[in-house]
Amino acid sequence: MLLVRMKFLQLLFRKPRKLEMLFQVPFCQKQFPYMCLATSACLYSKKKKVNSYEQVDQEKYKNLVYSVTSYKTSAQTPETIFEEDNLLYGPPSKHRPPIKAQTKTPKNWVPLINPNKRIPLLNSDSDVPRKIALQKNKMPSVTRILQQTLSPQQAFYLERWRQKMILELGKDGFEEYTKNLFLQGELFHTALESIFLSEEMAAKEQREDVAISGYLSSVQHVLEDVSEVQALESAVQHETLQYLGLVDCVAKYRGQLCVIDWKTSEKPKPTLKNTFDNPLQVAAYIGAINHDANYDFQVSCGLIVVAYKNGSPAHPHFMDPNLCSQYWNKWLLRLEEYMDRN
């Protein structure tokens, strides 16, 4: 450990520009590096040192968790990284990234949790998860807002990927490919809904459907931790901020009420960062539920579950209230950008 640390220090002294690059990030790339720095240095500094994989079934996924939380052969854990960061950078509060990035706060800030929402003392223990129908109106949706406010880099990489795929598959082939991806995602959602509604027949049929059977076995271990489904494919709208969306699922995950987003993916997404804007989407839905009179409860956690076609265990990415608040702020900025443009 000491060796590693010394090496790192040597590197920093030998290559001062590298250090500079770490902190002086071009304007357009500001979000990423701070997220990276923040995860080990800032976010968890005050709180209990949390291993975000504690939620994972440790016995079952010991190796997976290890491979995710360690780097190659070093014996790093989130705790040792935290300690190392602390030693290298000092207490986080004294070594903040440039103020500029921190002051970028939404002009029209609204808290994620609604302080005025009244919740019945007795939990309405209805068996049927609610399903609010989408209202006909002109409010922009969460996905539309996110799509139309992609960062230039995101747009660039997506376009590059699209061109490459078209070159490979042809225009029609590419259309067929995306159509299939969408279909799989939709079928997967429908199947989950049947499972949650205990529609035995439909669920059984879907389990046998080769197109999605892999995805379903992929999430099997996550489903065991999901209970008390409160809403399914349900419309939400933020009454103050004027946007709407369709929430996949609101349920308890390991005892905590979450907005759950089920995703199918071709590529492995072992970290939350791999899911791009999905955490913003989840935060947006949480905020909307909390400011929507159709829902007599509040949510402060999120869960993104990435399922795989080959049936390998899905990656559940739990978002605690602290993480949700951070993504909520990012979402507010995107929303603001959208509103400014439209």
Place this chain on the structure above:
DNA sequence: GGATCCTTCTTCTTCTTC
């Protein structure tokens, strides 16, 4: 019944060290 809407996915920052 047709039209429209919300979703469904897709991207990646990384080297010179033994």
